[in-house]
Amino acid sequence: MLNIQKIRADFPILNEKVNGKPLVYFDNGATSQKPQVVIDAIAKYYQEINANIHRGVHTLSQLATDAYEISRSKIQKHINAKHAHEVLFTSGTTFGINLVANGFASILKPGDEVMVSHLEHHSNIVPWQMLCEKTGATLKVIPMDENGELIMAEYDKLLSDKTKIVTVNHISNALGIINPVKYMIDKAHEVGAAVFIDGAQSAAHLRPDVQALDCDFYAFSGHKMCGPTGTGILYGKETWLNKLPPYQGGGEMIKEVTFEKTTYADLPHKFEAGTPNIAGGIVLGTAIDYLNEVGFENIQKQELELLEYGTKRLLEIEGLRIYGNSKNKTSVISFNIEGIHPYDIGSIIDKLGIAVRTGHHCAQPIMNFYSIPGTIRASFSFYNTKEEIDALVEAVKKAQLMLS
Structure with missing residues (x-):
């Protein structure tokens, strides 16, 4: 079982604040964050054997x-x-x-x-x-x-x-x-x-x-x-x-x-x-x-828990639809809220420190299939937590209230 707090301590950027709020980074599908050991290894190469x-x-x-x-x-x-x-x-x-x-x-x-x-x-x-x-x-x-x-x-x-x-x-x-x-x-x-x-x-x-x-x-x-x-x-x-x-x-x-x-x-x-x-x-x-x-078995277990928890919590929001409903999924939830453009949700929750991806995700044929302009994509990594998902859900609710 992963010690999530110990894992999170390996990633210095997770201590950052965005717009005065603790960073919740759910854009791992675009790029993951880097542990200190990776950051140090880059410096070591240039300092010692370049x-x-x-x-x-x-x-x-x-x-x-x-x-x-x-x-x-x-x-x-x-x-x-x-x-x-x-x-x-x-x-x-x-x-x-x-x-x-x-x-x-x-x-x-x-x-x-x-x-x-x-x-x-x-x-x-x-x-x-x-x-x-x-x-x-x-x-x-x-x-x-x-x-x-x-x-x-x-x-x-x-x-x-x-x-x-x-x-x-x-x-x-x-x-x-x-x-x-x-x-x-x-x-x-x-x-x-x-x-x-x-x-x-x-x-x-x-x-x-x-x-x-x-x-x-x-x-x-x-x-x-x-x-x-x-x-x-x-x-x-x-x-x-x-x-x-x-x-x-x-x-x-x-x-x-x-x-x-x-x-x-x-x-x-x-x-x-x-x-x-x-x-x-x-x-x-x-x-x-x-x-x-860290171990890929541990990574998969943690990310599956986040996927199941995130799916359950987000579906509590009225008018929310998830795209990609399959038993064979990894830790990505792509969703929209009825009547609201995904960009508007993404912009508001960014003010609350939450990073998600909005748009067509360089997959326009998928968006055309569903006849939508894009989705809000929350993509989780093993260093994310259920508490961060709770923060996402509250932020989305707040954005929905503001935009309705």
Whole structure:
């Protein structure tokens, strides 16, 4: 069982006041807060071993290189990748999606099909639309139902030998729905399609096992899992990463360069052109260590309690509707109050120190499905408390009274 007060003491920002009120931070779906150990690790890198990596024979360069590659190995172990070179450092999930979509431009031809779901973040829609425009492939969409769940019977019908890649989020950022990705991966593989899993929202809540899932690609962002901004991971099966061309040209990703021809470096360096976010890559390993020390079973238990309690308390408010009603959910509650714009609620409760996200959450197709402009999204992390949820409920009631 988690000692929540001890956990909260690890996060200095949770002691802040906003508009003179104690901060209640319920925007974890957008970015998580950082524990002191992560903040200290960033400073330690720049104070003690700052140097460029992989290129220098001097001591600092070797120390920085070792720390960077140790972090890669930690992440390999964390997601259970078969090889460390299947773990690519990126700037975040969006970069990983674009890298793979760009690579598939050399594979797809007119008549091929790319499949996305109705639940996707714009970052997992737009790059695939661009890919289809470039190659003449067709974009297919897996539909959703009123509960916010993907309709698997329709997914099965959409799959065919024309399907070349299926790309779906593990957890919906807008609704918190956990998608049946293992089923979807297995079905896609039956028709020979590759599968890309957008793990931006899942990596903070569960520990993905990429070999057990058997996904071909899995991407996530460090900043949503207590790590630094501008960091992320793209996992790809070795066979696929060898098949795809480099995404960017530059230093580090080459083997030999002449004016006549360039040959590329082996994995993972083939996809890691230029000087990376070295501190970020190292400290992402620190953040993952921290989460594993807390324990993902403990994290899931705490967040499930918050989800159940928050759902119960918010539904006490008259006229409140929750979007995304599924037994398979993580700690996200997306809601509206009848007759009131979500932005207005969000603005008022911010004055009371409560941070939530309002709008379409970069998931406009979901909002169009429900015929709404957006929602108020409260996304909880393991360091949040039931008392904070009580404060949210009282603040929403107060806003409702003011705006009615």
